[in-house]
Amino acid sequence: MQILMQLIVSGISVGMIYGVIGFGYQLTFATSKTLNFGQGEALMLGALVGLTTINFLIGQQIGTFWAYVIMLPVVLAFGALQGSVVEWLGVRPAMRAKSEAGWIMATIALGIIFKNLAENIWGRDALKFPSPLPEASLSFGGIRIQPMEIVVVVGAIALMLGVEFFNRRSIYGKAVVATSNDRDAAGLMGINTNRIITFSYALSSMSAAFAGVLVAPVTLTGATMGAVLGLKAFAVAIIGGLSSGMGVVIGGLILGITETLTGYYISTGYKDVPGLVLLLIVLSLKPSGLFGKAAIKKV
């Protein structure tokens, strides 16, 4: 029982990371029906920019904890900028040309370019990211939790609640929801929907970059860290349903927990299988995702 609880707790923290990245897919899909297939690379760039920033700050005799805190807004701003660039270079031209699939290739291409760029700047090796909190585990009734794992869960929830609060309370947030509902009608309200879509890309990459610096102190960081995370988060977004932010988070938790359970009870070699099996099952039984609303494509 204790082992099971331990596995679930570890699974939650992994799952939250998948959830945050998947949440990013959902943000852009809602407004533009497109998504950034370089989302994993946005995460990787965020983590590496964070690494350089935090190392610089530590070099200035700032303690690791405060260095991490100061680094966060830098990384968030970088993520927002990077997302805007992806939208501007990869998505907008395809949407203007009314291309159904152009954005897929364009965002994949940009992802590969970002990865190459990162390999040349930071090298190909996995790098250690300084942890702002002690690495020794805390014990709760025999269940061991790393302090950073708690930060991951709290940070992920805070980010998603923040976006939800913005959408519900501010007129700009309502404009984002209106654009997701009906883009043409939003334009008739005087909303610049192109700008809303750029904004959703900025927010999406910002979420990924944030996930990057949350996960980096727990794992390692490097130019290749994004690919697998991005792909798994994509599976999570499909499992949960791209039309539901809440669904994506629950999808993330389901995948995180099944992975840790499989890793322990079956074999770490099969760790990646159940998530993909789950993906296939959801796709065949409920293609709009567990929590997704079925989209009716009007012809």
Added chain:
Amino acid sequence: MLKIDKLVAGYGKVKVLHGISITVPEGKVVALIGSNGAGKTTTLRALSGMLKPESGSITLGGKDIAGLTSHEITRMGLAHSPEGRRVFSTLPVMDNLLLGAFPRLTGSRHKGDVDGDINRMFELFPRLKERRTQLAGTLSGGEQQMLAMARALMLNPEVLLLDEPSMGLSPRLVEEIFVIVERLKKVNMTMLLVEQFAAAALEVSDFGYVMENGHIRTSGEAHALKNDPAVQSAYLGGGH
């Protein structure tokens, strides 16, 4: 005042509007009538920038708006209550109304008294007041139509475009909608009204234009059109 001159527009290679000219004078109501597929909705879509005109001019209060995007045109004071209502279904009634005032709330249009205007909308459409916290998608067709109209009015527009406000509604609700149009007319709202209920539309209008296959077939004062035998037999006869 809204002035349309020799407007040509369409979808891709298919031209729908073949050079139409319409004038909507300040404070007047103009009805645009005609059978299905005549190009009435396309006209409104071209006016509000949902469709890019190929040629011709559209001036709103003296400024040329042809070719601008719909958010730019809206910010200049042209409100469009579109065909099919198009309310924001996952947002509450109240948020739909606030979004109607988006340019006023975000500094691209004179702000005025937004809260007061919301209360005025609730007076005009008492049913929306009862349902103000309800999601727009859960409203009945008639209520959604009222919301679409109220949302457009929240812009404090110079000109209001109404596309088929009576579509799919019960006779009693249609009557209710026309009463509201009448009330808006009394406060000198400039309106261009597209309607299939041609007789009722001409009844509340000052001027009328009859469209056929993307052309203006005839136009004139509303009561004169209503009594025109040719218009009567084609558009005001049985069924309407």
